[in-house]
Amino acid sequence: MTEIFNAIKASAIRIRYAIENDDTGYSHNQNATGDVQLKLDIKSDFIIEEEFSKISTVKELASEEKEHVKPMHKNGKYLIGYDPLDGSSLADVNLSVGSIFGIYEDDYRGCNLKASVYVVYGPRVEIVIGYDGRVELHRLDADHEFHFIQLINLDNKGKLNSPGGTQKNWLPHHKEMIESIFADGYRLRYSGGMVPDLHQILLKGGGLFSYPATSDVPKGKLRMTFEVFPFAQIYELAGGQAIDGKQRLLDMTPEHIHDTTPCFFGSNEEIERVKLAYGN
Numbered sequence: 001m002t003e004i005f006n007a008i009k010a011s012a013i014r015i016r017y018a019i020e021n022d023d024t025g026y027s028h029n030q031n032a033t034g035d036v037q038l039k040l041d042i043k044s045d046f047i048i049e050e051e052f053s054k055i056s057t058v059k060e061l062a063s064e065e066k067e068h069v070k071p072m073h074k075n076g077k078y079l080i081g082y083d084p085l086d087g088s089s090l091a092d093v094n095l096s097v098g099s100i101f102g103i104y105e106d107d108y109r110g111c112n113l114k115a116s117v118y119v120v121y122g123p124r125v126e127i128v129i130g131y132d133g134r135v136e137l138h139r140l141d142a143d144h145e146f147h148f149i150q151l152i153n154l155d156n157k158g159k160l161n162s163p164g165g166t167q168k169n170w171l172p173h174h175k176e177m178i179e180s181i182f183a184d185g186y187r188l189r190y191s192g193g194m195v196p197d198l199h200q201i202l203l204k205g206g207g208l209f210s211y212p213a214t215s216d217v218p219k220g221k222l223r224m225t226f227e228v229f230p231f232a233q234i235y236e237l238a239g240g241q242a243i244d245g246k247q248r249l250l251d252m253t254p255e256h257i258h259d260t261t262p263c264f265f266g267s268n269e270e271i272e273r274v275k276l277a278y279g280n
């Protein structure tokens with residue numbers, strides 16, 4: 001697993017350079033979800049694939065930017081689902097973006113997720129690794145090396161509320177829950193990039209990130225394999241919870257690698273409020 005983490009670190013350094021120096025414009029292509037791809041999406045995907053191609057334990061890649069899985073080494077052990085540059089549309093307004101990785105065995109079910117990693121490309125480049133029962137924060141230093149900074153743990157109750165989805169399309173019980181959380185004094189923190197938004201809640205002691213079912217997008221926007229399951233694992237390892245409104249996200253099975261799901265990530269008290277609002 002260490003060589004996979006090292007490949008992600010090598011990719012992060014190359015992607016950070018691309019973000020700072022390459023064209024942030026749109027390509028003429030669409031990904032499997034129908035999003036028009038940025039040149040940075042394609043470049044980031046290429047970098048990651050190139051770094052993983054050097055590792056014999058990687059059996060297969062499933063990228064948000066590719067319709068189908070890509071075989072790598074037939075005797076490999078791990079399947080890697082990843083979003084090469086999540087929130088890439090924020091890069092051209094100089095907001096933080098990220099890369100997200102789920103390292104699976106056998107298939108892409110939440111129960112087969114063995115490790116989760118995300119990279120935040122912000123004022124600093126940081127990597128968070130959820131593995132072996134803990135969540136580690138590493139930071140890229142001037143020597144172009146990542147150094148361990150701290151373990152990450154969520155408080156039982158937080159102060160931040162990060163509500164995604166088009167508000168005019170929120171379902172009534174969701175709207176009521178979000179408003180009640182703000183009425184209790186929680187602070188709004190939402191950039192439109194799930195990586196920095198979820199990273200902030202983890203590092204600031206907790207709260208709630210939600211991207212719910214809406215009247216126009218009943219299955220939610222965020223993808224299970226590449227985005228939701230890795231963050232679900234990291235939030236659970238940090239002492240929080242991750243649900244779809246009713247069930248634990250990591251108990252779910254995607255029918256297709258690009259399947260989406262409503263998702264809630266947070267500290268325990270906030271997730272209990274979600275369960276109540278969603279009729280559990």
Ligand code: AFP
Nearest residue numbers: 086087088089164165192193194195
């Ligand atoms: P892009 O990758 O298309 O920029 O979308 C980012 C994202 O998938 C995720 O990072 C955000 O949490 C979510 O979309 C924001 O969606 P809204 O723009 O609908 O709030």
